[in-house]
Amino acid sequence: MPPEDDSRLAALYDAHAPSVWRYVVHLTGDPAGADDIVQETLLRAWRSPRILAQEPASTRSWMFTVARNLVIDDVRSARRRHEIGVADVPERGQEDLTDALFESLLVEEALAALDYEHRAVIVHAYYGGCSIAEVARRLAIPEGTVKSRLHYGLKALRLAMQEKGVTR
Missing domain, CATH: 1.10.1740.10 (RNA polymerase sigma factor, region 2, helix turn helix motif)
Structure with missing residues (x-):
């Protein structure tokens, strides 16, 4: 230099x-x-x-x-x-799914308490991911009827959940 x-x-x-x-x-x-x-x-x-x-x-x-x-x-x-290499990869911890299982059982029981027409519309719309028009086509009912059944079905479902002790 x-x-x-x-x-x-x-x-x-x-x-x-x-x-x-x-x-x-x-x-x-x-x-x-x-x-x-x-x-x-x-x-x-x-x-x-x-x-x-x-x-x-x-x-x-x-x-x-x-x-x-x-x-x-x-x-x-x-x-x-400070990474340390290990021979065996540790097992991944699993999330406790107990609460989710109980919630799904409560929803299943509450859905079973509904009449068929309301239950079918809710299942197609929420669990099937269908639009109002698709639900109407699949169940062969008018779109207005789908909306009405969804409204009253969800109201009945909420009441059934409250009877089972679920509050919001």
């Missing part, structure tokens, strides 16, 4: 290293790690001839950006996450 590069690198260090170090400590909370990041940032500046050719004051934002990217890379690295 020519002597002028040495002086520019020294000037770069004197002008920016303390502020970059404080910035990295602020980001990471790790003074020892900040030393490494500042050293790597200065190394990258030294390897980049265009950075050394600029005035030290104009490289400040470049150094902060490089330091920030190095912190991000370090946080994302496997070394930082």
Whole structure:
């Protein structure tokens, strides 16, 4: 390295290293790690001839950006996450489906309490995902009748659920 590069690198260090170090400590909370990041940032500046050719004051934002990217890379690295390899993959925990089972049994019992016409419209519309027109076509009834049966069927279903102790 020519002597002028040495002086520019020294000037770069004197002008920016303390502020970059404080910035990295602020980001990471790790003074020892900040030393490494500042050293790597200065190394990258030294390897980049265009950075050394600029005035030290104009490289400040470049150094902060490089330091920030190095912190991000370090946080994302496997070394930082302390990953430990294992021979067998652990079993996945399963969600407790007991409440969902009881809720489905309550809904099934409440639906069974409805008359056939109301139950058929509700099952096609909500469980079958059909539109009013599709329900009307499948059950061979007018769309207005589907809407009416849905309204009164849901009202009856709500009442049946309340009788079973489900409140909302």
